[in-house]
Amino acid sequence: MGKDKDVMSSNAAVAEHHHVAPGDPPHIHHMDSKTAYGAAKLGMWLFLATEVLLFAVMFCSFAIMRYYHLSEFHDASHHLNLKLGALNTAVLLFSSYTAAVAVTKAQRGDNKGVIRNFGISFACGLIFLVVKTIEYTGKAEHGMFPFVWNEHFYEYKNFLGLYYCMTGLHALHVIIGMAVMYIYGIRPAMHNRYSGRYYTPVELGALYWHLVDLIWIYLFPLLYLVG
């Protein structure tokens, strides 16, 4: 092939990087930090989109099932504990606020602030799960829970089936979100990893936590209020 001015040009920064010898680490760091930040953010937003679609299936099923069993949905919804649901909503909303503050702290290089604020969000997640467990246990005692169905509540099954699928998957997301905040937020911050130049994991962790909150913001009125 002739003079291929078209495809290659030398680039000092890259040329320095290209020399490969056996034993070199795999090229994890194969892009500059600005590109890496953009890539990570785009990747996270796409992932959040897939999460929304995951829940969309259940929202869609809920709409269809509610159309078929309107009065049963209405009655069954009254069996949920509105006060505990409202409490959990408040807890999650507040935890989303502290998660947002944690990002600002990370951007300012305030690692202690990251630990403090993610710590509060983490604790809120824990409270949410405890409250959810109390709700589930109450349902189980009344025979409105998988495996211990009381046939008396047979007609609530469609509503409750979806209720457990939706809140169960959401609770799983709460647990994952807490793990993310600990592993990618709190623990690195303990080693002062974050600065104004590098705070991507904190931002992505907070984004994920906002999604967890956002889904609940739709679940609460749908399940507890509208029914």
Add this chain to the structure above:
Amino acid sequence: MAAHSSSHAAGGEELNYLNWKTGLWSWLSSTDHKRICFLYLYSIMVFFILGGIAALIMRTELATAGPTIPSIVKDPHTYNVFFTMHGVFMIFLFVVPGIPATLGNFLIPLMIGAKDVAFPRLNLFSWYLYVFGALCGGIAMMNPVDTGWTFYAPYSTTTSTNVSLMVFAAFILGFSSILTGLNFLVTIHQLRAPGMTWMRLPVFIWASYATAVIQTVATPVVGMTLLLVIAERVFGAGIFDPTKGGDPVLMEHLFWFYSHPVVYIMVLPAFGVVGEIIPVFSRKPLFGYQMVVYSSVAIAAVGFIVWAHHMFVAGISDFSAKFFSIVTFLVAVPTAIKVFNWVSTMYKGSISFKTPMLYAMSFVFLFMVAGTTGIYLAMLGVDVYYHDTYFVVAHFHYTIQGGAVIGLIAALHMWFPKMSGKMYNETASKTAFAMLFIGFNLTFIPQFILGMDGMPRRYYDYPVEYQTLHTLSTIGAYLNGLGYMFALLNLAWTAKYGKVKAPRNPYNSKGLEWQTASPPPHENFDTQPVVTEDPYNYGTPHHA
């Protein structure tokens, strides 16, 4: 040409991605997109073979009316198990990861001038997810599933076979597919070389982009649907099971919302492959580059609103049946645009009939059969007759085998020199192609006729009047299988023992991936490539 690689191994052989590290663990722990391509390639081939064996067992059983091989296919249930195994293995474990996870992994960074995909570790994690899903699927076959690959409720929610584990496997495989698609989307957005503008991207990249969008957007829907099937089975959630007030048609809607777009996941990358091969071997620019690009995007977009054409007889309303029929016709428009563009590219080109080109041309032919028979099935009245007959089976296989699988084999030949550093054997490859092409048509042309004559799909037995066509189809299937075996063994053997070293750019292609060494170094390019012109400038003074 750019500076050649200056790195050498101790023996004097040039260092490349294949030899710069050795040992099994260096492969299993590699985040190099080129090595991950091979991890996928070997794993999907296992399931191609298993799914192929299941298909041959079915075809053997159907060779004559009445029981043909009662020692293997004991009863109709066993037959159901084999077509389920064929469907699940071929769809979820072979064709869906098929081109994207193998060639997509290998080519996307090379074609856009990047060192790797955006998230190399996530890429390797996707493969491990695939392996985990495959293991679950394999274990599920201990108490073999007999629902067919569609897992339709209420049968899937009531049968005693191992449906829960099998759909969980499909969920995990879906997760793997989502992460691969997400990785590719970010890679194409963020890591294009300087000068590689969107309208200079090779059409394979555009096809992979459209594919990745579908993977990312459609797969979560089926994933959740399958989890709900498990919920239905485990604690009777009452969503899909009609005896509990659920709606099985809802399950079909949600299933096809993914599973129709998924056929575009399978076939769009093959469109991309053909779009790469035809200009190189015609020595002409790709005709109507922009239209090819937009048609890929259009297929992905329209593909999302046609799903209920699988359900014309499932009890959907007249209005939705008409709507889905009309939009299904729309898919033919961008598809036909592609076919016209490929043919126009060949027109007055100086065509060389190398193996990849033969596969690409056969793809165009087979896909036209697939497309035109698809029009039959989009027609409401006609589909009521053809629904669940062998006509649908034949149409589907012309699309997926004639499209996606032929596309994969074409791509494996096309980029074989780049991947292995050796040249494939032209005579052997062409022989394999002939066997495969004749075998394929012999298998499925009789099935079109069988379908027209009213032979339903998924039947273990049939009246003796159908026997001649069934026997022909079985003979074709064996020839087809032998062709695949020959083609793949030939490539595998050449990769290991072949003597002819591949030059950097054996086809004199303009593609960026051909401007680096064969096989490429670990870091893909010795220097950062910069792109200054369109991808298919063949026939210009510099590139005869």
